[in-house]
Amino acid sequence: MAKARKEKRTREKESDWQERVVQIRRVTxxxxxGKKLSFRAIVVVGNERGQVGxxxxxxxxxxxxxxxxxxxxKKHLVEVxxxxxxxxxxxxxxxxxxxxVMMRPAAPGTGVIAGGAVRTVLELAGVKNILAKQLGSDNPLNNARATVSALDNLRTLxxxxxxRGIPVENLYG
Incomplete structure (x- = not known):
């Protein structure tokens, strides 16, 4: 009985994760x-509750x-x-x-204002209100990695x- 419950829990945890394919490219x-043909897939994995990779x-x-x-x-997840x-x-x-990638917080009701791979990463991270802009390259893999890098640099109060070793109230002072 306990084993069945444990299996169900692991299946629920697995189903929490969503994956979206950003790009599939044929490479040789x-x-x-001669030429050896293979496929490269860029995939974003997230649980819409603050984890994305x-x-x-x-x-x-x-x-x-x-x-x-x-x-x-799933090996390269970051907490957001x-x-x-x-x-x-x-x-x-x-x-x-x-x-x-440049990102700014937005007021409730704004939605995800971003394009391409950046939008996919932010949606799967669980961000609902944000302004983001891709700068430089338009390569989907580099833009997705830049977004994850920016999300990884975020810190709470x-x-x-x-x-700093001080109470939160003193941050505003």
Missing amino acids: KVVKG VGVGKAADVIGAVKKGVADG PLTRANSIPHPATGAGGGAK QEVADE
Whole structure:
């Protein structure tokens, strides 16, 4: 009986995670006998409650590449501090390759104002109100990684107060 309950709980935890494929690209490698064809999948994995990760998978078929991308994304999860308005606590920037992403918190009702891979990462992180802009490269992988980098740099008021060794009330002073 307990084993069945445990299996159900693990299945529920697995179903919490959502995955979205950002890009599938056909790639080739030149080898001695000619060209070897494979697929690269960029996948974003998140639970819409403050955890998100970006993964890349390569395989001979699309399904295999997506599975590998999901596994890679779950290995590279970051925690995102969310406010009561389902936004971020402060403005942030992130970089990944040649891409830069700028993000600002927004008031409730604003929605996710972002494009491409940035929008996908923010939605799966559980952010509902935010303003974001891609700067530099338009490569989906670099933009997704830049977004994760920016989300990883976010800190709450409590974390800043603990680092400085002062109460939260004194931060406003």
